[in-house]
Structure formats: structure tokens, C-alpha cells
Amino acid sequence: MLTGRLPTTDLLVVGAGLAGLHTATELARRGHDVVLAERRHHLDGTVRTTGIFVRRTLEDFDLPPEHLGPPIRRMVLYPPSHHRPVVLDSAHDEYRVGDMAPLYVTQARAAAAAGVRILLGTRYAGRDGAEHVLHGPDGPARLRARFVVGADGARSAVARELGLDRNTELLIGAEEVYPVPRRAVVPAFHCVVDPRLAPGYLAWVLDDGEHVHVGVAGYADRFPRGMRQALREFSASAPGLAGVPGLPGGTGPDGGARPGDVAGPDGGARPGATTSPGQVERRGGPIPVGGLLRRIAGPHGLLVGDAAGAVSPLTAGGLDPCLRLSEHAVDVLDEALRTGRRDALRRYDGAALRARFRGRLTLRRGLSMVRTPAAAAAGVALLRTPPGRAAARRILFGSGSFPGP
Known part of the structure; x- marks a missing residue:
């Protein structure tokens, strides 16, 4: 039953998508106490990604x-x-x-096996002083957590509560x-x-x-x-x-x-x-395509996945960036939890990582300006040329991925 005050935890993760599940599981495997809150009642219900x-x-x-x-x-x-x-x-x-619904269920089982306490049907309602307020099937509850992770999608409530950047494009x-x-x-x-x-x-x-x-x-x-x-x-x-x-x-x-x-x-x-x-x-x-946000961490927590804008501005692919950014988040949070130093989260710097997306952000602006069928046809015609085919191959089949810290 989710009522009253819950035991204090090291980490509250909000959102059980791929980024939230991966972050929660890896931190639990490193010995930290993790609670994961997900507003859906069933992980094999609504899926928002092509996968x-x-x-x-x-x-x-x-x-x-x-x-x-x-x-x-x-x-x-x-x-x-x-x-x-x-x-x-x-x-x-x-x-x-990916067959995402059963994949989420499988990942959640791995998280539970690692020790993550998963609260389904539970909505994050924000902070009240030093406590986080959760609304579950049995009513509201309060939880103290050393850090909170926003894995709650493109319109992140955690980002707003932490005073971090939010997606606008x-x-x-x-x-x-x-x-x-x-x-x-x-x-x-x-x-x-x-x-x-x-x-x-x-x-x-x-x-x-x-x-x-x-x-x-x-x-x-x-x-x-x-x-x-x-x-x-x-x-x-x-x-x-x-x-x-x-x-x-x-x-x-x-x-x-x-x-x-x-x-x-x-x-x-x-x-x-x-x-x-x-x-x-x-x-x-919604799909955030404005690039990785600049301020994705503060002294009380950080953002991962769509909440952090970790989606390719050009292709709108988000699964590879969400996993790679989550790996970085795990390392930073593990250091902060073990040392007790909140300033360890300064290493989780969206502005520094964003600088490596200049080319993709420029291409995103170019694609956003294609407003007529004639312009679209001309763009595809360019891809038929040898330089165009080479560029398309680099974008679609390239071995590059989300940049490391």
C-alpha cells in the first residue's frame, strides 16, 4: 500500500521507459537503494516509440x-x-x-531482481520541502530521496521541479x-x-x-x-x-x-x-528534436532519455542516445552517492555534450525548412548523386553514436 511516508531511499527514478529502467537497474547493481515510480499501471500497455x-x-x-x-x-x-x-x-x-511492450516487462524484471522497488500506477507530483510527493493507487505518499532522476519523457515534470531545461522543439x-x-x-x-x-x-x-x-x-x-x-x-x-x-x-x-x-x-x-x-x-x-538540453543536472538530481533531449535532432532516433546518456548518469550518480558530494553532478554537463551536435542541429534546421513538395523532391534528387548517396549512407548507416562525456 502506497500511503503515508515511505522509507528514505538513495535514488528516486521517475519513469519506466528504457532510460529509467536502465538507470535504476545499473545503480541497484552497484549497491544503491532505488525506487522507480511509473504512472502506467502496466508496462506492456501504451508504447510511444517505434522501437x-x-x-x-x-x-x-x-x-x-x-x-x-x-x-x-x-x-x-x-x-x-x-x-x-x-x-x-x-x-x-x-x-x-524491438517488441517494446514485452521488452519493458523483461527489463523491469531485471530491475526488480537487482533490488529496485517498482511502484506502478504512481504519479510524481513534485517536491514538498525535502520530500517527494507520489500519488499511487491508494493515495498520496511522501518519500525522501538523496537524488531524483527524471526519466519521465519529453515534457518532464521532474525537469520543472529541479529547475532544469525543458524541451521546446x-x-x-x-x-x-x-x-x-x-x-x-x-x-x-x-x-x-x-x-x-x-x-x-x-x-x-x-x-x-x-x-x-x-x-x-x-x-x-x-x-x-x-x-x-x-x-x-x-x-x-x-x-x-x-x-x-x-x-x-x-x-x-x-x-x-x-x-x-x-x-x-x-x-x-x-x-x-x-x-x-x-x-x-x-x-x-511527442519527440524532442532540439538536441540535448544544456542544463540536465543540478544538486538534487538529473535528467535522462527524452527528458534530457537525448534524441538525434535529425533522425529523431532516441533509443541509442537514451542508453548511452543513462550510462553516464549512472557513473555520475554512483560517485555522488558514494562520496556524498552533490557537486559530482556537475560532470553531467549537457552543454558540453550538445556542442558535438552542431552538424545534426544544422541539418535539423534544414529539414524543418522543407515546406513544399518541390523542395522535398529536389532534396531527394540530390541524394541520387554520388556525394548525396555517400552523405545519406554516413547518416543512416554510420557507426557514430551519442558522444561520450
Whole structure:
């Protein structure tokens, strides 16, 4: 029962995403007492990320292979017309998509085995003097913690309480995930640059032979008819869906509706008998793309993951940065807890790390300025040239990762 005053702990982690679970687990393994509070009642419920793990993450972190999809080596980039795409094939396994709900559950079991006390259905309500206020299923409770870690997403309440920086440049994304019959297919990541459907970012179809992800993302104030409508429009004509059995929307090879599709109230395609609506997983949420925040630590705690802006400004990939920044956070907090020196958190310097993102921040500004189909088509045309293909390969298949401290 979560009421009254809880025992004092070394560390309160707020948020049980990948960054929060990793930070809590590693600090518990180093002998510290850790409480993890998560507002969701079930970790296998709502998922907000596509869950794409890149090659460096797969090489450097121990992820459960049973929760990873088949490897992907092909990236296909399309202009708005979908004609003459740029096809890039890698000699390496570049991406694998995590089945995030069971992965979170597996990571939580590892955290509990390490000694982390996990409080589900518990919302962080801020500080009251030296105590942190938590609202759980049985009412409010107070907890004293030597430090607090904000792993509570792009709009972090912990950042506000600690007086740290907060994300201001956000994309908003929506995605539908369809389980499909396992089949022989070249796994591929199809990306469309079209500011009408995905203003400032991309629309995508990711097919690894087991699941198909169809999504769009962009700046919220630049979707003329709303993000969900953009997703419906994209699904109705998205490349990479032809021949996939049982999917709603999209067009077949002849440009017509896929077998099993029926007309919805608005005249568009909707799932036919081949796909049960209960099987479709819907995801969505904010994506910080303003780069790593400058002030991500103070004397009372620090931020990790999306709360710290640890997302690639260009690709919006956040799983590799969240794990690497969490490793740094673990080292800094371990030193502070063992020595009793709060000033150890000064080493957790977002401004110094941010300086290494200048190139990606410049490219983010460039992508945000693509506002017409003609400009998008011209950009993809540049990628067809040898220098453009080389640049695209460096960005999409490069071995670089989040910078170390």
C-alpha cells in the first residue's frame, strides 16, 4: 500500500521507459537503494516509440534477442511522388525493431531482481520541502530521496521541479503497427519526404517480415488537417505496402485498394476481414528534436532519455542516445552517492555534450525548412548523386553514436 511516508531511499527514478529502467537497474547493481515510480499501471500497455535499435546499440548493449525483430539492411528514400526512390543497402545488419511492450516487462524484471522497488500506477507530483510527493493507487505518499532522476519523457515534470531545461522543439508522431503472417521478404525501411504528410520530418513504412509499421511525424502546428488525417492519407497510398497480406489502406500494384479492404465512412479504405482491429497497435507521442538540453543536472538530481533531449535532432532516433546518456548518469550518480558530494553532478554537463551536435542541429534546421513538395523532391534528387548517396549512407548507416562525456 502506497500511503503515508515511505522509507528514505538513495535514488528516486521517475519513469519506466528504457532510460529509467536502465538507470535504476545499473545503480541497484552497484549497491544503491532505488525506487522507480511509473504512472502506467502496466508496462506492456501504451508504447510511444517505434522501437528501432541501431547497429551500435545492438553491438554494445545486452538486449533480449527474443524481443527483437529480424535485421534490416535496406533503406529506401522517396520524394512526394514516390517515383525514382533512392535505395541504400548496407553490408551490415543496421536496424532491428524491438517488441517494446514485452521488452519493458523483461527489463523491469531485471530491475526488480537487482533490488529496485517498482511502484506502478504512481504519479510524481513534485517536491514538498525535502520530500517527494507520489500519488499511487491508494493515495498520496511522501518519500525522501538523496537524488531524483527524471526519466519521465519529453515534457518532464521532474525537469520543472529541479529547475532544469525543458524541451521546446517537439515533433509529434503517430504510428500503427500490424502483425502480418511471417513471410519471405527483404526487410526494408521506407521513408517518404513529403511536407504535406510529415511537415519537418518523414512518413514511413517499416516492414521486417513480421510486423509492418506505418507512421508519420512532424511539427504539430503544420499539419493542415491534423496528424491522424495525415496518417490515414499516407496509409492509403504508402509505398512498401503492395503485396503485404491483410493490411488496411495502401494500394496494390495496380493502384487500387488491397484485397479485403472496404470503404470507410469518409470514402477511404479501412481494415477488411483479413485484419482484426484488435490486432492493430497504435502508438504516438511527442519527440524532442532540439538536441540535448544544456542544463540536465543540478544538486538534487538529473535528467535522462527524452527528458534530457537525448534524441538525434535529425533522425529523431532516441533509443541509442537514451542508453548511452543513462550510462553516464549512472557513473555520475554512483560517485555522488558514494562520496556524498552533490557537486559530482556537475560532470553531467549537457552543454558540453550538445556542442558535438552542431552538424545534426544544422541539418535539423534544414529539414524543418522543407515546406513544399518541390523542395522535398529536389532534396531527394540530390541524394541520387554520388556525394548525396555517400552523405545519406554516413547518416543512416554510420557507426557514430551519442558522444561520450
